[in-house]
Amino acid sequence: MKRVSFAILFAATSALAQQNPPPSPASAPPSSEKKSLYEKVVVTGTFEPAPLDEVNRTVQVFDVRQDGGLLYNSYADFLKLDSSVDLQERAPAGVSADLSIRGGTFAQSLVLLNGIRLNDAQTAHNNMDLPVPLDALSQIQVLQGSGSSQYGPDAMTGVVNLIAEPPTSPEITLRSALGNFGRNEEDGSLGGVWGRIAEEVSFSRDFSSGFMPDRDYRLLSLASLTHIRTSLGATDILLAGSDRPFGADQFYGNFPSWERTKEWFASVRQELGKNTEADLTYRRQTDLFVLFRDDPQIYTNRHIVDSWEGDLRRTDDLPGNSQIHYGAEMFSDAIDSNNLGIHSRVYGGAYAGWDLPSFHRFSFNAGLRTDVYDAYNTQLDPTVSAGYFLTPVFKLRASVSRGFRLPSYTDLYYFDPANHGNPNLKPESDWNYEAGLDIHPGRNLRATLGVFERRDSNLIDYVRAVNANFFQATNFDRIVFTGGEAQLEWQPLPSQTLDFEYTGLAGNKAANPLFVSKYVFNYPVHSGVVAWRGTLSDWLVARTRIGVLERYDSYAYAVWDASVAWARGRVRPFLQLTNLTDTVYYDIPGVVMPQRGVLGGVEITTRE
Numbered sequence: 001m002k003r004v005s006f007a008i009l010f011a012a013t014s015a016l017a018q019q020n021p022p023p024s025p026a027s028a029p030p031s032s033e034k035k036s037l038y039e040k041v042v043v044t045g046t047f048e049p050a051p052l053d054e055v056n057r058t059v060q061v062f063d064v065r066q067d068g069g070l071l072y073n074s075y076a077d078f079l080k081l082d083s084s085v086d087l088q089e090r091a092p093a094g095v096s097a098d099l100s101i102r103g104g105t106f107a108q109s110l111v112l113l114n115g116i117r118l119n120d121a122q123t124a125h126n127n128m129d130l131p132v133p134l135d136a137l138s139q140i141q142v143l144q145g146s147g148s149s150q151y152g153p154d155a156m157t158g159v160v161n162l163i164a165e166p167p168t169s170p171e172i173t174l175r176s177a178l179g180n181f182g183r184n185e186e187d188g189s190l191g192g193v194w195g196r197i198a199e200e201v202s203f204s205r206d207f208s209s210g211f212m213p214d215r216d217y218r219l220l221s222l223a224s225l226t227h228i229r230t231s232l233g234a235t236d237i238l239l240a241g242s243d244r245p246f247g248a249d250q251f252y253g254n255f256p257s258w259e260r261t262k263e264w265f266a267s268v269r270q271e272l273g274k275n276t277e278a279d280l281t282y283r284r285q286t287d288l289f290v291l292f293r294d295d296p297q298i299y300t301n302r303h304i305v306d307s308w309e310g311d312l313r314r315t316d317d318l319p320g321n322s323q324i325h326y327g328a329e330m331f332s333d334a335i336d337s338n339n340l341g342i343h344s345r346v347y348g349g350a351y352a353g354w355d356l357p358s359f360h361r362f363s364f365n366a367g368l369r370t371d372v373y374d375a376y377n378t379q380l381d382p383t384v385s386a387g388y389f390l391t392p393v394f395k396l397r398a399s400v401s402r403g404f405r406l407p408s409y410t411d412l413y414y415f416d417p418a419n420h421g422n423p424n425l426k427p428e429s430d431w432n433y434e435a436g437l438d439i440h441p442g443r444n445l446r447a448t449l450g451v452f453e454r455r456d457s458n459l460i461d462y463v464r465a466v467n468a469n470f471f472q473a474t475n476f477d478r479i480v481f482t483g484g485e486a487q488l489e490w491q492p493l494p495s496q497t498l499d500f501e502y503t504g505l506a507g508n509k510a511a512n513p514l515f516v517s518k519y520v521f522n523y524p525v526h527s528g529v530v531a532w533r534g535t536l537s538d539w540l541v542a543r544t545r546i547g548v549l550e551r552y553d554s555y556a557y558a559v560w561d562a563s564v565a566w567a568r569g570r571v572r573p574f575l576q577l578t579n580l581t582d583t584v585y586y587d588i589p590g591v592v593m594p595q596r597g598v599l600g601g602v603e604i605t606t607r608e
Helices: 002-017 075-079 409-413
Strands: 058-063 085-088 098-101 109-113 139-144 158-163 171-179 183-194 197-208 217-229 234-249 256-271 276-290 300-318 322-337 341-359 362-373 377-389 394-405 428-442 445-465 471-493 496-507 515-517 524-535 540-551 556-566 571-578 586-588 597-605
Touching: 075 085, 075 139, 085 586, 098 109, 098 158, 171 571, 183 597, 322 409, 341 409
Parallel strands: 109 158
Antiparallel strands: 058 139, 085 098, 139 158, 171 183, 171 597, 183 197, 197 217, 217 234, 234 256, 256 276, 276 300, 300 322, 322 341, 341 362, 362 377, 377 394, 394 428, 428 445, 445 471, 445 515, 471 496, 496 524, 524 540, 540 556, 556 571, 571 597
């Protein structure tokens, strides 16, 4: 199976590459090549928005509004286009999905909404229970490698930043679809602009009776984004909420479980003049977990987590086309749980960064952040990155960064028949080293090659002896992960894009045969993606993706998805097909994923 799966991937790559030869290298300077497909602006991992080609870190940018819910059904569909992102799903539509980057655990990746933290203090399992519908977003940006020097705890292996922007013109979009496994969904957004005020309301409802018993789900989310321009500066108010009940058979052990998570999110961002902004955010998440769905009296957990975040940021211009960025953040979270007890903590950080975006062929970035937690314990996280254009076509880049995360409340205090927390856990930390070569031979071609190494200390995992009945949270002393990445983006025609990606990863320690690891040793050792998106005519748009993945000490499998939609007019039918190969596979041990899926519907929109 392993050889066959990778043969599918590389055969598809070769066939697509032979259709059209790559263009000859351009002779214009680097500044003239940042056009067409690759004129993407990055705000994740940088203090100020910057063109993608000028960033000295590995960043992926996905345009959500280009085809929205026509070709892509959920956040997961976009994130699966990045071979360095491992989305360990338990059901379609990202239901109770665990997100990890470059082989880290799901708790080591930070999820942001417009730069505001979404990570769940109770358990990072809920990090992808996102409060906003897909229609509320304009972009999804992924930073690979540590981002703690800018964003604080949890950004050890990478950052996913969901970008929501206000509408620029009035627009109404409504969508409805039906599919197998008893699936039906309704989505939409309504946007308007009235002088200095812009408003967008979006909603999403996704229901499935399940592809097997106890795998049903009902997902509901609603969001409102208000943008107001005043003499003081722009004001952005984001309100969102979600409700996600789902069958959880085998999700957390050999139990017919059920779970329901709810989230309320409110954020206000205020510009204070040209160079300063302040943010205040409140988030509440509730988690109701039933170990035996048909008999809740046996074991039921109820958790409520309240979180606050306040930020103050400023940027000043310096001589020589450089900038200095500095600010401070304060976080507070508290949990009230019948299992974990009542706990709270307050922590915060301050940071400073210096950017030299261009000096002849050279660019440089440096940052330093200190975080204070738990009675004045501190973490110091530096980062340095640099880039150099060898020629107008070739750019070398390198970075060094440090990250850390605090144990979640579940890591510290959780207890059930299958899992035991550990109140003596230490914070995790890591060092990330990265080097890469960016190749820009033309406006329609971009390639990157890179290597990276991550050195984890006090890595948290749940382990058990082979003959034991429960998993115990514990710290690993040290593990080193080394990997490589390759990406090729090619636009053979102005209306078509091909993307080829591969990520390989190896750890310096093997799983101990006397112990079973729950999370650390489930990382992908090989991950490859071939994706195409294009306009087949003036009225038809389509995409397809083949993903091949092999996990540590497991087999390789391939999954093929495809979508097609009407691209013109106010009524736009669409069809989305998942797992066309009918592959039987497991992202998480013991949790089987659905086989072939079909979802068809229609969108009604005022957009031309």
